[in-house]
Amino acid sequence: MADLSTRAQTLLELHTAPEILALTNVWDVVSAEVVAATDGTRALATASHGIASTFGYPDGERIPLELHLAMVERIVAAVDLPVSMDLEGGYGHPGETVRRAIEIGVVGGNLEDQMKPLDEAVSAVEAVLAAGRSAGIDFVLNARTDAFVKAGPDADRREVLAEAVRRGQAYLAAGAPCVFVPGVVAREEIEALVAALGERRLSVISVPGRSLPVSELEALGVARVSTGPFTQRVALTALQDAAVDFLAGGTLPEGTRALN
Template sequence: MTQTLPVRPALADQARTFFELHTSPEILVLANVWDVVSAQVVAATPGVRALATASHSIASTFGYADGEQIPLELHLDMVRRIVQAVDLPVTMDLEAGYGNAGETARRAIAAGVVGGNLEDQMRPLDEAVAAVRAVMAAGHEAGIEFVLNARTDALVRASAETPRGQVLEEAIRRGQAFLEAGAPVVFIPGLVAREEIQTVVAALGPQKLTVISVPGVSLPVQELQELGVARVSTGPFTQRVALTALQDAAAELVAGGGLPAATRALN
């Protein structure tokens, strides 16, 4: 028999708030963060209601490649620092679960997060569904409504030879299975075309789909909201925005110029 852990009221309240942000008709916008200062800057931005960490960006911060190359304890330590530095709900990119999705979710919840992304990496569907159930069980054991953003890599891992319609059908099949297993929302990276988003929302239901905003490619947030998307995040792209600004400033300096006049003291 599974033992229910004592509920931390503040965490349970944050989890409920975070869940409700996904079910509202107003789209949830998450600009992903990777360290304490990026989290504090985003959290202080008017209109920001929650934070999401980016595994790629955290790994890069410590010199690791993406894909669970960063040790889990180091990854969790940064997430824990972020949680302690802000008052908003925080969701963590769990990657593929580090070999034990349920246990990784338990450790993430212990660090103070109330949601997480979980990649299926196109494993057999029964295995992917079992991982979703394990994460949801971890949230139940902790006494919170853990907001699992169950990710399918059906689009980003598809062969170029596979007909697009077939790829989209597989993404929908997996997304529906994840929802049936208890995940509140489904994340499909690679989904950017209006017609495809409409097809997926029709299949999964409104406020069930989350997407990533890709620079120069994705639809504006307002249009995604009108299509019934629950949430849009930025993954590693916000870190790349920051690094682009840094490199551009460095280039301007070495070329004989100066730092941007509009620079603000945010830390």
């Protein structure tokens, strides 16, 4: 496996290349191995929600950090690709959490701002990047703003967009290479974010039945699109559908592949 610095540089180049970086999020070793072996996979990203669910915890830093890191460490060891970790909000100490993540081989990550005061959120971004420099790598921070996901159903979308831009620009100015804006799916809002943040600076999540295709996001100048918890839900949907058919007197689906 390449050294940390090389993997970090590779992950950064994937974010800034003309081609969009499509990341299928994983949550355990077998999901990581399956995705890593799939043509077109160039890096991996973990899903905190998926890892928490695997151990029976709800999302939102409810899973102990030690357990979370232990699973990510197993994922990193199982693949020969750069791995980006969903750091949630940094577990109260973003710089220290990233230091520990780097120690297990992680070279990038998402960090939620949780709509904290902007100066606090910027300080967290700076702490993460400083932890990377201390470790001798350019940690690829996908700085997340929760402006859209925490907006109420009656919120003025123009105001939400403006706040996402304000925060995103602040994170870029602090040194983050990419800004993650989950909850944005409308073409015109994506276009506005790309115009404000710059091409190959915006990261979004693909929402089943709502998001634009990856090819269209690439054409709009999006840097990165990931799947978050939805890949685990795809797998669980297939499991439940198979169980329904089997328990109703049928058989398991034809075409089931031996992927483990």
